[in-house]
Amino acid sequence: MIFFGTGSASLDSVKTRNITCQHCNNQDTIYINIYRRHAHVFWIPVFPLGKSGSSYCTHCKETLSPKQM
Template sequence: MMILFFGIRPGKTINIDMKRIKCPHCNQNNSLSGESTPNFFHLFWIPLFRVSTNQVVRCDHCKKGYYKEEFTKDMQAVFEK
């Protein structure tokens, strides 16, 4: 009998500077910050391949959060780099 440990776990979060983009909600400059977190399939706690990536943008001024589906073209362009 063999026991397998597998599952999905997040990887290292990458902070992305988005200071040159205006917040669509409050129109404040220099207030957006982005985060990108990959999710990996693990077998015995060893990451094998990336399953998905979570991307979030937050405004430090109005505290509004934007998920990938809500990104403006400018936000998408920063994440594609």
């Protein structure tokens, strides 16, 4: 029996400078997160499938996808 599937891993999280949150209008509270999706066999990552990202405000907890940014 072979176990295979997909998963994701966090690559980096960067705090931005001089960017104001569109939702709460606070400055310097935005983090950019970058994730990698990969295929795995027996829970060991084999090859990457792609990258995605999101932004997150630490004050109002607003999360935006790349299309909304």
